[in-house]
Amino acid sequence: MNIEGRDLTIGYPDRTVGRGLNVALSTGEVLALLGPNGGGKTTLLKTLLGLLKPRAGEVRLGDKPLENYSIRERARVIAYVPQVHISTFAFSVETVVLMGRTAHGSLFSRPSVQDRVVAQAALERFGIAPLANRPYTMISGGERQLVLLARALAQEPQFIVLDEPTASLDFGNQGKVMSEIRALAESGHGVLFTTHDPNHALRAADRAYLLRDGTRITDGPVATVLNREQLEVLYHATVERLTDPDSGAVAFLPGSSRPPAKS
Amino acid sequence: MTRSALPGFAIATAVLIAGLFFAFTVGRYPVSLSDLLNVLLAKATGRTADVPAAIQSVVLQVRGPRVLAAALVGAALAVAGTAFQGLFRNPLVSPDILGASSGAALGAVIGIFFSLGVLAIQGLAFVGGLLAVAAVYTIGSAVRSRDPILVLVLTGVVVGALLGAAVGLVKYLADPYNQLPAMTFWLLGSLAAANVSDLLPLFGPVALGTAVLIALRWRMNVMSLPEEEARSLGVATGPLRIAIVAAATLTTSASVATAGIIGWVGLVVPHLSRSLVGPDFARLLPAAAILGGGYLLVIDTLARTAAEVEIPLGILTAVVGTPFFIWLLASMQRTWS
Numbered sequence: 088m089n090i091e092g093r094d095l096t097i098g099y100p101d102r103t104v105g106r107g108l109n110v111a112l113s114t115g116e117v118l119a120l121l122g123p124n125g126g127g128k129t130t131l132l133k134t135l136l137g138l139l140k141p142r143a144g145e146v147r148l149g150d151k152p153l154e155n156y157s158i159r160e161r162a163r164v165i166a167y168v169p170q171v172h173i174s175t176f177a178f179s180v181e182t183v184v185l186m187g188r189t190a191h192g193s194l195f196s197r198p199s200v201q202d203r204v205v206a207q208a209a210l211e212r213f214g215i216a217p218l219a220n221r222p223y224t225m226i227s228g229g230e231r232q233l234v235l236l237a238r239a240l241a242q243e244p245q246f247i248v249l250d251e252p253t254a255s256l257d258f259g260n261q262g263k264v265m266s267e268i269r270a271l272a273e274s275g276h277g278v279l280f281t282t283h284d285p286n287h288a289l290r291a292a293d294r295a296y297l298l299r300d301g302t303r304i305t306d307g308p309v310a311t312v313l314n315r316e317q318l319e320v321l322y323h324a325t326v327e328r329l330t331d332p333d334s335g336a337v338a339f340l341p342g343s344s345r346p347p348a349k350s
Numbered sequence: 351m352t353r354s355a356l357p358g359f360a361i362a363t364a365v366l367i368a369g370l371f372f373a374f375t376v377g378r379y380p381v382s383l384s385d386l387l388n389v390l391l392a393k394a395t396g397r398t399a400d401v402p403a404a405i406q407s408v409v410l411q412v413r414g415p416r417v418l419a420a421a422l423v424g425a426a427l428a429v430a431g432t433a434f435q436g437l438f439r440n441p442l443v444s445p446d447i448l449g450a451s452s453g454a455a456l457g458a459v460i461g462i463f464f465s466l467g468v469l470a471i472q473g474l475a476f477v478g479g480l481l482a483v484a485a486v487y488t489i490g491s492a493v494r495s496r497d498p499i500l501v502l503v504l505t506g507v508v509v510g511a512l513l514g515a516a517v518g519l520v521k522y523l524a525d526p527y528n529q530l531p532a533m534t535f536w537l538l539g540s541l542a543a544a545n546v547s548d549l550l551p552l553f554g555p556v557a558l559g560t561a562v563l564i565a566l567r568w569r570m571n572v573m574s575l576p577e578e579e580a581r582s583l584g585v586a587t588g589p590l591r592i593a594i595v596a597a598a599t600l601t602t603s604a605s606v607a608t609a610g611i612i613g614w615v616g617l618v619v620p621h622l623s624r625s626l627v628g629p630d631f632a633r634l635l636p637a638a639a640i641l642g643g644g645y646l647l648v649i650d651t652l653a654r655t656a657a658e659v660e661i662p663l664g665i666l667t668a669v670v671g672t673p674f675f676i677w678l679l680a681s682m683q684r685t686w687s
Contacts (some may be wrong), residue, residue, distance in 0.1 A: 131577070138578045138581060138582065159586075162582060167579065176624070176629035177629055179629070179630075187583065189584050190584025191584060192568070223544045
């Protein structure tokens with residue numbers, strides 16, 4: 088199955104954010120959306136999720152237009168992991184994960200025994216089962232990110248879309264979330280995430296889509312599109328490329344290690 | 351489950367039972383506990399009680415309807431407050447702040463002005479409450495802002511002020527000898543006039559609204575998340591929001607039509623209930639109903655016994671509610687975004 092945005096014009100009633108965008112994501116692969124702030128990453132994400140109508144063009148899910156799906160049907164195929172937030176009410180971690188089961192129940196139903204089994208499995212997969220009874224408001228940012236991932240998994244979707252999953256995490260948790268994203272693709276999910284860090288795309292993604300000012304700079308396999316030249320075009324900044332002599336792994340650093348030349 | 355909700359429910363139920371005993375036994379004509387039980391038991395089994403007729407009349411005719419009305423009104427306001435706080439993701443909103451109470455008050459005052467019957471006053475109160483919340487919501491979402499909840503609450507305050515002015519106009523036009531004192535006393539909140547014929551028009555809408563909210567309990571949990579998140583979890587937020595607002599406004603307006611404006615119950619009781627049983631609406635709604643009933647019973651009994659004359663309920667609830675709100679404002683600042 089795949090999600091496909093065809094010739095999309097994205098934006099809001101009073102403001103067009105981007106034009107001529109073609110994006111596709113298949114199950115089993117990870118796509119990273121990169122670009123500077125205000126370039127349209129989040130708008131594109133919301134359009135592909137069906138939370139925002141495209142101004143022109145079409146989003147297709149499988150063999151049907153996305154808008155032909157009901158909200159409930161959609162939630163059983165695509166899960167959304169928003170940026171980590173503080174919730175207003177102190178729901179338990181288990182309740183938050185169980186909310187992922189909502190689309191599998193009817194209007195008046197509560198989570199069933201089966202729903203609890205699925206939620207428990209999702210909690211265990213991310214190693215947060217011991218937190219099940221803790222209030223969501225009282226755990227750390229990294230733990231919250233894992234709880235939201237577990238909730239997405241509990242939806243039993245084919246696609247998981249994450250908005251800056253590493254934004255508020257410390258270094259160690261960033262690595263953890265990257266490897267969980269990789270593992271989700273190995274288990275057959277299609278994953279789309281936005282990030283500010285090209286290195287996260289290198290670590291976790293198969294392909295990258297580079298977006299600036301609402302237009303596509305380039306897209307393709309990370310090994311080919313994530314290079315110094317493209318990143319300098321994307322961010323309008325100097326970028327330095329580093330290579331680990333042992334593993335050959337590549338990383339990018341913003342800025343330059345040479346002091347600015349004196350005039 | 352976070353923890354067992356049983357102790358929380360036990361406390362709420364204890365408050366309700368204590369409130370019932372307090373309301374039945376205390377007053378100008380004290381009734382002993384054994385007489386009370388005797389009368390109630392006799393009424394339940396259909397035999398005649400061996401207590402003086404005066405006591406029977408105090409328990410059944412004088413205090414009975416008022417006790418039931420107080421419990422129902424307290425439950426209704428608490429349930430509506432719980433629903434509004436969840437829906438607007440803000441622990442500071444309540445039926446009074448969103449204009450539901452003032453809209454219902456205007457509807458009811460117009461009903462009194464034209465000397466209409468109980469059902470017509472109920473109907474006008476419901477329509478007034480619904481129109482007020484709809485207006486607040488429409489204006490609030492039309493104003494683009496970074497903080498839509500704040501805009502909503504401020505809109506509620508502004509619309510409430512306008513409705514208050516309209517209520518003032520009706521009072522100004524009312525007959526100063528017959529209608530005006532009734533309106534004034536009623537607007538401050540009072541159960542003094544509650545009688546048997548008020549109970550059914552109060553019970554019907556309160557039971558209906560509460561049943562709808564309890565049926566939607568799990569969806570209400572999800573609705574307390576940010577809108578886009580709730581939709582991505584499969585909840586059609588638009589229609590559901592209308593259903594929840596209508597149900598909460600129905601219970602609010604029924605209680606306003608019976609007892610006038612009793613502020614703060616819908617703010618204070620949901621909080622106390624949340625601290626007893628947690629935020630899951632499946633437990634929160636019943637707990638708030640039970641605790642709200644007990645709370646208003648205690649307040650109403652104080653209202654009729656604390657001084658030589660009856661103290662309007664709205665004044666007593668405000669005396670409790672205002673410091674509570676300030677405390678909440680000071681302590682919640684860090685946890686709501």
